[in-house]
Amino acid sequence: MSTTTGAPPTIGGEPPPTAAEAFDRMAAAIGTVARCDPASLRLILTAFAVGGHVLLEDLPGMGKTTLARALAAVTGATARRVQCTPDLLPSDITGVTIFNDRTREFEFHPGPVFANVVIVDEINRASPKTQSALLEVMQEEQVTVDGRAHPVPRPFLVVATQNPIDLEGTFPLPEAQLDRFLMRLSLGHPGEEAELSLLRGTAPPVPEDLPLVLDGAQMARLREAVEQVVFADRVYEYVIRLAQRTRRHPRLRAGVSMRASIALCRTARMYALAEGRGHVVPEDVKALAGPVWAHRLVPMSGAATGPETAELLDELLAEVPVPGPHENRS
Structure with a gap:
């Protein structure tokens, strides 16, 4: 070349917005409920738009889950959460095949990974075996159970969190797992104005009540x-x-x-x-x-x-x- x-391409819609306008509108909407660093929010939106996964390293109570729920709301996506613990099994994430006595057939029951935005909280508290259950779905956007492949919804984003300070009872993520994440970010502390609003007890909007900004078809475009x-x-x-x-x-x-x-x-x-x-x-x-x-x-x-x-x-x-x-x- x-x-x-x-010229910056447009992405469709009535009237057709530019990508910059779409990002600005998503950031503004999410910023009303997730009081995080605007630069980090911009990077997370970029990762979601490009189809990459994000690893957030932050202390508890920094709004990581709220941000993921808000991201799902402004894009019309579904969101589900996985709380990682040492006794969490791979099937608790991917799903399991169960025999149906009435139909006399095995049926697949999808796990929480079957959503557009999957929040994996404290991923490094899960055992290495359970962590490995995410390798296939993060790379190939499908889950294989009993030899059958089950595709997950698209767009698909894993937002995993881990605490960078509290290392007791955790299992460090191997290089292969880290390589599945497009970005590693930290939300950081909210600004003074946002923190003051929180201290006053001002309740932000519920993430699920945010307006739809970019639907699945526009995201594909x-x-x-x-x-x-x-x-x-x-x-x-x-x-x-x-x-x-x-x-x-x-x-x-x-x-x-x-x-x-x-x-x-x-x-x-x-x-x-x-x-x-x-x-x-x-x-x-x-x-x-x-x-x-x-x-x-x-x-x-x-x-x-x-x-x-x-x-x-x-x-x-x-x-x-x-x-x-x-x-x-x-």
């Missing part, structure tokens, strides 16, 4: 519109240089994979679209590298999560030169 300009976003060669090469730097870094045991690079490029297209642009710029890559890549890096210390990987990635972003606007190639 030799050009980096283009939004994903189609992403294909029209221009991704110049200079930006592709910037992603490659960053990825190669992670693989050669002396303090990293494992850098990012090709899957991680593809995820970053795919997310950057949607991020640009949400910003009202028809092309990706290097600054989009820099803004998303932390949320998309940091949890996939494995430092020499062996810790697959935590602030160490974020700090290392910040160092890499500072070291690799950002391409200028005239470095395009055809």
